[in-house]
Amino acid sequence: MSEAAISKVQQPISATNDFVVKFANVNGSGSASANELFARSILRMGVPVCSRNIFPSNIQGLPTWYEVRVSGEGWLGRRGGVDLMVQMNPQTWDKDIAEIEPGGYLVYDSTKPLTNQKLREDITLLGVPFTRLSNTLEGTLPRERQLLKNVIYLGALSALLGFEPSVVEGLIGDQFKGKDKLIRLNMRAVEIGHDYAAKNLAGKCRLKVARDNKVGERIFIAGNDAAALGAVYGGATVCAWYPITPSTSLAEAFTRHCRRLRVDPVTGQNKFAIVQAEDEIAAIGMVLGAAWNGARAFTATSGPGISLMQEFFGLAYYAEIPAVIFDIQRGGPSTGMPTRTQQSDLLLAAYASHGDTKHVLIFPKGPNEAFEFAALAFDLADRLQTPIFVMMDLDIGMNDWLVDPLKWDDSRKYDRGKVLSAKELDAGRQFFRYLDVDGDAIPWRTIPGEHPTKGAYFTRGSSHNAYAVYSESGKDYTDVMQRLLRKFETAKTMVPAPIRHDARQKTRWGAIYFGSTSVAMDEAFAKLEAEGRHVDTLRIRAFPFSEDVVDFINAHDQVFVIEQNRDAQMLKLIVNECAIDPAKFISLLHYDGTPITARFITNAIAERMGVVRKEAAE
Amino acid sequence: MTYIAKPKFHHPGLQKNAIGFTHRDYEGRISTLCAGCGHDSISAALIETFYELAIEPHRVAKLSGIGCSSKTPDYFLGQSHGFNAVHGRMPSVLTGANLANRDLIYLGVSGDGDSASIGIGQFVHCVRRGVNMVYICENNGVYGLTKGQFSATADKGSKSKTAVNSDSPIDLVGLALLLGATFVARSFSGDKKQLVPILKAAFTHKGAAIIDVISPCVQFNNNPDSTKSYDFVREHNEAVNRIDFITPRAEITADYAPGTVETVTQHDGSVLRLSKLAPDYDPHDRAKAMAYLQERHAAGEIVTGLLYIDEEPEDLHAHLNTVTTPLNRLGEKDLCPGSAKLAEINESYR
Numbered sequence: 002m003s004e005a006a007i008s009k010v011q012q013p014i015s016a017t018n019d020f021v022v023k024f025a026n027v028n029g030s031g032s033a034s035a036n037e038l039f040a041r042s043i044l045r046m047g048v049p050v051c052s053r054n055i056f057p058s059n060i061q062g063l064p065t066w067y068e069v070r071v072s073g074e075g076w077l078g079r080r081g082g083v084d085l086m087v088q089m090n091p092q093t094w095d096k097d098i099a100e101i102e103p104g105g106y107l108v109y110d111s112t113k114p115l116t117n118q119k120l121r122e123d124i125t126l127l128g129v130p131f132t133r134l135s136n137t138l139e140g141t142l143p144r145e146r147q148l149l150k151n152v153i154y155l156g157a158l159s160a161l162l163g164f165e166p167s168v169v170e171g172l173i174g175d176q177f178k179g180k181d182k183l184i185r186l187n188m189r190a191v192e193i194g195h196d197y198a199a200k201n202l203a204g205k206c207r208l209k210v211a212r213d214n215k216v217g218e219r220i221f222i223a224g225n226d227a228a229a230l231g232a233v234y235g236g237a238t239v240c241a242w243y244p245i246t247p248s249t250s251l252a253e254a255f256t257r258h259c260r261r262l263r264v265d266p267v268t269g270q271n272k273f274a275i276v277q278a279e280d281e282i283a284a285i286g287m288v289l290g291a292a293w294n295g296a297r298a299f300t301a302t303s304g305p306g307i308s309l310m311q312e313f314f315g316l317a318y319y320a321e322i323p324a325v326i327f328d329i330q331r332g333g334p335s336t337g338m339p340t341r342t343q344q345s346d347l348l349l350a351a352y353a354s355h356g357d358t359k360h361v362l363i364f365p366k367g368p369n370e371a372f373e374f375a376a377l378a379f380d381l382a383d384r385l386q387t388p389i390f391v392m393m394d395l396d397i398g399m400n401d402w403l404v405d406p407l408k409w410d411d412s413r414k415y416d417r418g419k420v421l422s423a424k425e426l427d428a429g430r431q432f433f434r435y436l437d438v439d440g441d442a443i444p445w446r447t448i449p450g451e452h453p454t455k456g457a458y459f460t461r462g463s464s465h466n467a468y469a470v471y472s473e474s475g476k477d478y479t480d481v482m483q484r485l486l487r488k489f490e491t492a493k494t495m496v497p498a499p500i501r502h503d504a505r506q507k508t509r510w511g512a513i514y515f516g517s518t519s520v521a522m523d524e525a526f527a528k529l530e531a532e533g534r535h536v537d538t539l540r541i542r543a544f545p546f547s548e549d550v551v552d553f554i555n556a557h558d559q560v561f562v563i564e565q566n567r568d569a570q571m572l573k574l575i576v577n578e579c580a581i582d583p584a585k586f587i588s589l590l591h592y593d594g595t596p597i598t599a600r601f602i603t604n605a606i607a608e609r610m611g612v613v614r615k616e617a618a619e
Numbered sequence: 620m621t622y623i624a625k626p627k628f629h630h631p632g633l634q635k636n637a638i639g640f641t642h643r644d645y646e647g648r649i650s651t652l653c654a655g656c657g658h659d660s661i662s663a664a665l666i667e668t669f670y671e672l673a674i675e676p677h678r679v680a681k682l683s684g685i686g687c688s689s690k691t692p693d694y695f696l697g698q699s700h701g702f703n704a705v706h707g708r709m710p711s712v713l714t715g716a717n718l719a720n721r722d723l724i725y726l727g728v729s730g731d732g733d734s735a736s737i738g739i740g741q742f743v744h745c746v747r748r749g750v751n752m753v754y755i756c757e758n759n760g761v762y763g764l765t766k767g768q769f770s771a772t773a774d775k776g777s778k779s780k781t782a783v784n785s786d787s788p789i790d791l792v793g794l795a796l797l798l799g800a801t802f803v804a805r806s807f808s809g810d811k812k813q814l815v816p817i818l819k820a821a822f823t824h825k826g827a828a829i830i831d832v833i834s835p836c837v838q839f840n841n842n843p844d845s846t847k848s849y850d851f852v853r854e855h856n857e858a859v860n861r862i863d864f865i866t867p868r869a870e871i872t873a874d875y876a877p878g879t880v881e882t883v884t885q886h887d888g889s890v891l892r893l894s895k896l897a898p899d900y901d902p903h904d905r906a907k908a909m910a911y912l913q914e915r916h917a918a919g920e921i922v923t924g925l926l927y928i929d930e931e932p933e934d935l936h937a938h939l940n941t942v943t944t945p946l947n948r949l950g951e952k953d954l955c956p957g958s959a960k961l962a963e964i965n966e967s968y969r
Contacts (some may be wrong), residue, residue, distance in 0.1 A: 037742070114739065218965075230961075233954075234955055234961070236955060238946040238954065239718045239719060239946065241714075265942055269940070270942040271940050271942065272942050272946070272949055272953050273941075274936075274941050275939070278744070279741070280740065282741075285719065286711025286712045286715060287712070288710055288715060289704075289715060290714060290719070291947075292717060292719075293702060294720050295947035296946045298715060312708075373722075406962075407957045407961055408961070414951060453675055453676075454677070454698060457676075457697070457700050459700075460703065461702075462704070471693070500902050
């Protein structure tokens with residue numbers, strides 16, 4: 002097809018620092034490293050990117066994708082659509098081709114001529130003979146050539162998109178520091194790809210990256226990594242966990258950070274204990290044992306783990322034991338989509354366990370809050386003497402996000418809550434484990450071994466009175482249960498408040514969202530504003546809901562609730578807990594396992610607002 | 620007689636141990652178990668053990684699961700923190716508690732339903748990890764609180780009033796040996812003379828000490844055809860040895876005929892003097908211990924005594940290389956790397 006023919010059908014997309022590139026790879030082919038180098042190259046040119054790994058539950062052979070959004074304006078959510086597809090996996094050719102925007106580009110391996118493959122007339126083909134080029138790398142083994150094929154496409158893209166050569170060279174130098182032979186080999190692969198594209202495809206790609214200074218001080222970090230750092234900074238000493246995607250990298254990051262930051266320089270001994278438990282039940286059991294005994298302890302898991310831990314959550318709620326649980330949510334139910342993202346454990350976590358229970362949930366929006374909320378969760382758990390669920394998801398946890406540097410205030414002290422010391426007990430402070438002496442429904446506790454004769458009590462999941470004595474009296478039971486409800490009210494004053502953002506002009510429309518939806522929501526909000534569709538927004542950051550949530554809903558006629566699950570779980574939680582008429586809400590749900598896009602939100606809200614306007618006109 | 624409250628008055632002439640505590644100081648609430656329950660005898664043996672070892676009660680953390688046996692920690696050591704966890708999950712809670720404070724003494728009390736059925740996974744893994752604890756399984760072969768169903772330790776062919784058990788039994792002692800426990804013993808709740816020295820040895824052992832104590836259920840499993848009845852255990856009890864526990868401070872004076880006594884010195888200097896009842900039994904040979912147990916079980920005997928000991932055990936803290944200060948005593952200074960370090964960390968993510 003000639004270039005003239007293409008232009009008749011569709012003008013090729015022309016964009017600088019504002020486009021989406023998607024890599025279609027085979028899992029286990031070593032593409033992840035090259036793809037990350039691609040994203041980091043753009044960052045080093047001062048242009049913001051966000052990346053999403055869309056990967057299978059598999060080690061080798063199945064399709065995997067990596068999506069990079071380049072956004073000079075700094076939008077960090079998924080936009081929707083693909084402008085340039087790097088197609089390296091014949092298994093998914095048809096699907097990938099179909100996803101390209103009209104006027105977009107396809108980079109593919111042209112070693113063999115295209116025969117029966119589906120093609121489109123409205124896209125530009127950019128063939129590079131990757132296999133043939135990789136075979137020209139002398140003195141390499143077949144497996145190395147397979148890996149270097151990825152580096153060759155990085156080189157070709159650097160020419161097509163106009164990267165500064167020094168940027169790629171610098172990154173490869175950093176990555177293989179001290180291994181000169183590997184640096185030379187990888188740079189050779191970059192050059193081969195670059196030279197081929199520069200010579201044969203010059204002027205064909207109108208997507209460009211131009212140096213800017215929009216990245217600034219920001220860092221590129223995954224939420225699990227940031228949350229693990231938050232646990233280190235928040236004083237966690239005991240971590241018990243069981244491997245489960247997508248939470249595994251949190252426990253592994255905690256291990257890595259502790260080995261660097263928590264080893265006594267003199268003795269070489271560890272100021273932490275990490276146990277890979279036999280299952281999630283044992284993991285939460287260890288957390289409760291450690292926290293009961295005065296250490297800050299946590300587990301990281303995902304939906305199936307939360308299901309298994311249910312009985313212990315009831316014990317922790319009723320016996321009032323602190324615990325921090327990171328739930329890195331994935332697609333459920335059952336094994337579901339273990340490598341895809343969802344916000345579908347809300348109801349499971351909020352009311353976890355049998356009997357009447359309610360739990361505190363906090364919702365970080367990305368790695369920054371994952372760090373902050375992780376550290377905060379340990380204070381909340383100690384202050385409220387109850388499990389705190391940090392509700393993350395795969396999108397936050399496992400993707401690298403471009404975010405502001407992590408911050409820590411050195412004057413900050415850990416708030417260990419109401420713990421009576423031996424000194425206070427000696428001074429005559431009365432101790433009754435479950436008695437509300439301060440009116441905030443939070444009782445005092447003691448740590449085992451604290452005092453020879455004062456402060457011992459018996460912890461149990463069976464019914465007990467305010468003095469921690471076994472009791473089958475109905476009144477003793479309801480007294481404790483009522484106090485736990487009042488304690489939940491106290492929790493409202495301690496958890497992160499929601500964040501409200503008002504439209505330029507007064508509006509009857511509101512929108513509620515939370516967690517990883519936030520980055521896409523920021524962009525959708527701006528787009529809607531620009532179109533003259535005014536929507537006030539409220540980002541919920543915790544359960545129980547504060548009065549601000551009720552006020553926001555009451556202040557609007559119609560409120561969108563945007564979430565990444567099938568059953569509108571946040572909406573249900575609001576309706577249930579705030580006693581609000583469900584007719585007030587419009588539910589917008591995205592739950593196919595991929596992170597929600599700005600385009601999805603913008604279109605869904607615009608459509609609903611349009612329809613309502615029309616109805617009003619009739 | 621559980622409705623009569625224990626008197627608070629202590630006789631001034633009560634005997635005191637080395638640190639000035641009387642037996643009363645090691646007691647707890649009045650038991651709510653049935654009269655004659657083997658578990659109460661074990662509680663009494665524990666009280667005697669702590670008294671004789673002169674352990675301050677608050678240095679002990681007592682943890683349990685669910686069931687008759689797991690109720691007992693309320694009935695001794697009233698000055699200790701107790702934790703009655705969920706069914707079969709005491710081992711994980713104890714492991715976590717131990718991680719938080721390595722300085723306390725950890726006692727896990729469980730039963731055969733708690734340890735061999737619902738909690739067998741946690742039993743297995745806490746033994747593998749070598750958690751420094753004394754783990755007692757009060758083993759009666761039945762579920763008492765739910766009124767008499769067989770448990771997984773009930774012998775094949777053992778009869779209750781209404782049924783015959785046809786499933787193979789799980790032997791927790793055999794399992795513990797297989798899994799690398801560094802102290803394994805079996806005893807009988809009706810034999811305090813054997814049980815107390817075993818408990819004393821176990822509490823001075825710095826690793827996972829597993830003790831299976833046959834403890835008849837008078838209500839549901841004490842009938843003539845049960846292999847966990849008082850009569851059956853008394854008739855078939857084959858002790859391989861008797862322990863004389865000697866604290867590090869005491870002098871060893873008695874003389875014994877050669878070959879009849881083996882002396883085991885524990886890490887803390889305490890000495891176990893084992894009177895050999897089975898002359899060829901060697902409590903240091905794990906493989907032979909397992910074979911011996913199998914043989915004697917097949918012959919219908921219940922082997923008791925100190926079955927295996929490793930005097931130089933390694934515990935979970937040694938494996939994890941944790942600091943000597945209990946983790947629950949560390950504050951910001953030890954735990955928080957601070958903002959300057961965070962700036963460096965940020966740099967590594969650019």
